[in-house]
Amino acid sequence: MTPPPKNKKAAKTPTVEQQIRRRTLSSFSVFFFSLTIGGLLFYKLYNQPQSADNVQPVLRKGLNANERIFSRLFSQKRNARSFKKKDAVAHVRVNGGVGMDGTLDTATWRLRIARKPGDTLQLTLSELMALPKTEVVFDFKCVEGWSQVTWWGGVRFSDFMAKYGLTPQMAARYVGMETPDGDYYVGNDMPSMLQPQTLLCYEMNGKPLPQDQGAPLRLIIPVKYGIKHLKRIGVIFFSSERPKDYWAEQGYDYYAGL
Numbered sequence: 434m435t436p437p438p439k440n441k442k443a444a445k446t447p448t449v450e451q452q453i454r455r456r457t458l459s460s461f462s463v464f465f466f467s468l469t470i471g472g473l474l475f476y477k478l479y480n481q482p483q484s485a486d487n488v489q490p491v492l493r494k495g496l497n498a499n500e501r502i503f504s505r506l507f508s509q510k511r512n513a514r515s516f517k518k519k520d521a522v523a524h525v526r527v528n529g530g531v532g533m534d535g536t537l538d539t540a541t542w543r544l545r546i547a548r549k550p551g552d553t554l555q556l557t558l559s560e561l562m563a564l565p566k567t568e569v570v571f572d573f574k575c576v577e578g579w580s581q582v583t584w585w586g587g588v589r590f591s592d593f594m595a596k597y598g599l600t601p602q603m604a605a606r607y608v609g610m611e612t613p614d615g616d617y618y619v620g621n622d623m624p625s626m627l628q629p630q631t632l633l634c635y636e637m638n639g640k641p642l643p644q645d646q647g648a649p650l651r652l653i654i655p656v657k658y659g660i661k662h663l664k665r666i667g668v669i670f671f672s673s674e675r676p677k678d679y680w681a682e683q684g685y686d687y688y689a690g691l
Contacts, residue, residue: 492684500688507690509628513655516570518639521584525637527645528575528659531679532617537665539649542613546597547670554597558649562635564588564596569630574691575659576680585653586636591627602671603627609676610652613667620676621654621661625690630655633666658689 447455539558546554567589574580594603608626611618625631632653635642642648647664654661660680670676681687 496686496688499686500690503688503690504622504624507624507656509624511656512628512630513571513691516572516582518570518584520582521570521638522581523638525573525583525646526575526579526581528577528662529617529664530645532612532614533645533647533665534614534616536644537613537648542649544650544666545668546599547668548599548602556597558635561588561593561633561650564592567592567632568636569632569653569655571630571655573655573659573662576685576689584638585632585634586639587632587634587650587653589629590631590633590652591629593633594627599671605671605673607672607674607676609668609670609672610663610666611668612663612665615667617663617665617679618677619652619661619663620672620678620681620687621652621657622688623671625654625656628654628656656691658691660685661689 543555543557544561546556548554565588566586568584568586570582570584572580573583594600603623605623607620607622609618609620630653634647634651634653635649637643637646642651647666650666651664652662652666675687678687680689
């Protein structure tokens with residue numbers, strides 16, 4: 434008898450092993466193609482000339498875009514999570530010492546507030562401590578990846594502004610701060626500075642601020658990473674343009690918000 438004709442369509446159907454082989458080959462091809470393209474893009478990005486703030490322009494544009502998004506979403510009514518005093522660590526980690534050389538004499542120290550060119554207010558620590566005291570216990574976060582629940586006391590920045598007639602300065606977009614020697618400096622957006630947890634801080638764990646934590650006065654701004662919490666404040670000023678910022682000049686995010 435003559436055998437029945439084979440089904441040509443069935444004969445062309447690949448086996449399971451062939452399908453697996455083809456899919457594996459296809460997957461590896463896509464993977465190596467993507468890896469090559471990614472490597473070329475990284476090489477091109479890495480070798481771009483850096484701008485004055487030590488970061489490639491395309492990355493700075495990305496960071497600036499993040500700032501525009503998150504600053505629009507920011508609300509002064511949103512507080513950083515608060516903790517109980519018993520939750521605060523006894524030994525607070527020191528995050529950086531730029532602008533902290535030598536011991537500063539609290540008795541002769543003055544906080545200088547540049548209200549406008551040629552008009553500088555000078556205040557003693559006693560004058561600041563005469564304002565209503567506010568305490569905040571929050572999770573201090575560092576860009577290095579660590580965090581600690583810490584307890585601070587001082588005067589709200591918003592109360593300080595109101596007390597000394599700085600309401601016109603609240604219209605500025607930014608607040609700049611520098612250490613007395615000018616070696617460390619930050620710029621923070623005004624809405625974050627007026628957030629009710631932001632303090633001009635002179636106490637830590639219920640005691641006077643230690644020298645290595647920025648005595649006699651430091652900034653505590655819980656809605657920002659630690660790089661924005663300037664220690665040993667010497668000068669405060671106001672600006673419609675971004676003030677210079679130490680870590681932004683090293684390539685970090687200027688906004689540094691949480």
